[in-house]
Amino acid sequence: MIVERSSDWQEGFLNRLNNAEKWHSWTLYKMNYEIVKMNLIPEFTGLQAPKFLPKLTPLAHQLEAAQTVIERMNGKAILADEVGLGKTIEAGLILKEYLIRGLVKKALILAPASLINQWIEELNQKFHIPAMAYKKNCPIERYDIVIMSMDTAKKSPHKELIYAQDYDMIIIDEAHKLKNHKTQIYDFVQGLKKKFCLLLTATPIQNDVFELYYLISLLKPGHLGNYETFQSAFSASKHDLQHDDYLKELVNQVMVRNRREDTGIEWTNRRVQIVPIHFSPEEMEVYQLLGTLTSTASFSLITLQKEMCSSKEATALTLSKMLENSAEREELEEILAKVMALEVNSKAQKTLEIIEQAKDKVIIFTEYRATQIYLQWYLHSHGITSVLFNGKFNKNKRDYMKHIFKEKAQVLIATEAGGEGINLQFCHHVINYDLPWNPMKLEQRIGRVHRLGQEHDVHIYNLAVEDTIEIDILALLHTKIDVFEKVVGDLDAILTNFKKTV
Amino acid sequence: MYPQQVHNYLRQFFLENECDLVFEDEHYLTVQLTIAMDKRIMNRPFYWQYVEATNGEPNPAQVTFITDQNAMSGKVIGEVVHFGSPRLNQIFQATRELGAFVQMFQKVDAEIGQVLLTPWLGVNYKVSYCCDRTKEMLYSFGINLLTGTINNNFHEAINSIDWDSTQSENAFYVQHIIKPERALQRLDKAIDAIIQQDDHTWAEQAKKRWQRDQRVLDYFYEDVEEKPECYEVEKKALEEQYHAKIKIEIVNGGLFYMR
Known part of the structure; x- marks a missing residue:
């Protein structure tokens, strides 16, 4: 076995024997011994750090x-x-x-x-x-x-x-x-x-x-x-x-x-529910029209459908970009006109209803910047104050927004990137306005409020529009949660309080 | 270490190093550092370089240490020191450097008449067993420089004796027969013997953990003809993680003339 020893002490000692340096005091000598003894690590096991x-x-x-x-x-x-x-x-x-x-x-x-x-x-x-x-x-x-x-x-x-x-x-x-x-x-x-x-x-x-x-x-x-x-x-x-x-x-x-x-800690409950939304006939018409775009890549199609479930603003933004180089110009323009003509956003209405019922601070997570801005305008027109939050904000701006949310505004509207790293225990309502593909993103979002320090039950509302891609996303989320639970272990409620076996 | 112990420790440390206590209360103390102490603990080498280069007036710091913040009611401004705080660790380190070598003479009662005092070399060893875990032991050995007798509980034996740092006229100090350098070698050997007789299953177990992890790693790259660089990196990491070694360090020691 390797034995390491240092000759430092020996040198210092010999120096003093030859009167080259001064001896130390008995008191400091004793203090040194006592400190070393006190800080000794007596066992291979156990934790020293808490001491x-x-x-x-x-x-x-x-x-x-x-x-x-x-x-x-x-x-x-x-x-x-x-x-x-x-x-x-x-x-x-x-x-x-x-x-x-x-x-x-x-x-x-x-x-x-x-x-x-x-x-x-x-x-x-x-x-x-x-x-x-x-x-x-x-x-x-x-x-x-x-x-x-x-x-x-x-x-x-x-x-x-x-x-x-x-x-x-x-x-x-x-x-x-x-x-x-x-x-x-x-x-x-x-x-x-x-x-x-x-x-x-x-x-x-x-x-x-x-x-x-x-x-x-x-x-x-x-x-x-x-x-x-x-x-x-x-x-x-x-x-x-x-x-x-x-x-x-x-x-x-x-x-x-x-x-x-x-953990043995008393945790407040998670009350998770899926809130079904019904499109108005006009919204459904546009949604279905999107499905008829044949020459559009299926990935873009899914994006458009998800956006349509979010807001016409998000949809219109993508449609306008697609117009620039598409073979289906006419069809696109026609849909875009119909999108712009929409007057009602059923999901936003439901969101407003939830906020009014909650009579409390609420966080809304959306995946789209356009929806984020629309929601702020929409809530404002109904007398509800809100602040925006996204991942590009630097530390100061984050802290400032958090402060305004805590002190002044009723609602915080965050995009996905806002999901990590902020702690908002003072809030107990989370609306997942759009559903992500990945259930762990939902868990990260919920974790912003349901963490140590939360004193109230936490209400989670997962919004999903009936007869649209969002219902498919829900099914996929269930499957993924199931895989996680089989390999890693149980999960706290994310989608709903009722377990569904796949 | 409770706040009161920290307080007493700081107090003793500064007094022993000739730093004046400017003000003291139960829960805090204000210390006028000496130049040497300022250099040692205030972390400002550039200031001292500057003062020395310009022949300026040296102005060692005056520092207030708060040893029990919870008990403080007034508005004392100072540095909070508690067990585990970087400042206290630094002072522990300073103690290690300033309390490492002594030459002590047992106090002699003048009325007894001339007394014969025998020289001993006392050394305190810290031994560490290290692999991916650690364990430390403290050994205190003393060797009689006339007879070569070894006492293996030396510090406890001399702890309660009254010592002087200077020789007294009433005592006769016997010259050593065994040279201190030689005596130190004997003590080093005594430590080696103790380590050799010790139970070293810890090292064997570490080796087993190492071998097991190495097998897992090899399995990952089993079918890879030319092992990538990260295989070698991981292999080296395992070695650093598990290889067993023993460190022997002298905490302090010195010459003791005693009855």
């Missing part, structure tokens, strides 16, 4: 997660707690523990740009870990704990600079962004040395089980076999899982997932 963090009171499930990752998973794990249970705290505890134990000196944290400041604050204030945000031209080698965005990290020259550092620990927040193995960021992370590694995501599967396969293959290549063996064993077809229990067990060897109901 050094008297101002932090981690929750039981957070401590347990940290201990499990260190002792059972040897410091390589996916932290997949449901949204709002404090994955950052768990990651902080683990990092702190390794720093105290001297096993980690340098660590790299990758997070979405919008969350970098939050990470810095938490690590510095809660954990006394001096973390630095990476900026261009900053001497990366001088900082031990560096936080940067994935978008920066994957590009030259940053990528090469990172590779040249010798990080002991890699932490990746919102790790579901690595689900696609054909991306630059996946490539980048694959090439990183991962001695200790944490992947944080509430949603390790968003669409199919291969996403989880690729995530685990980053963390521990081979744990789920190689691609061929995994494919033949676990997925004859994407949604038909043969060996669910076996796969679940393998997954649980590298993944910690706390659910709200396991």
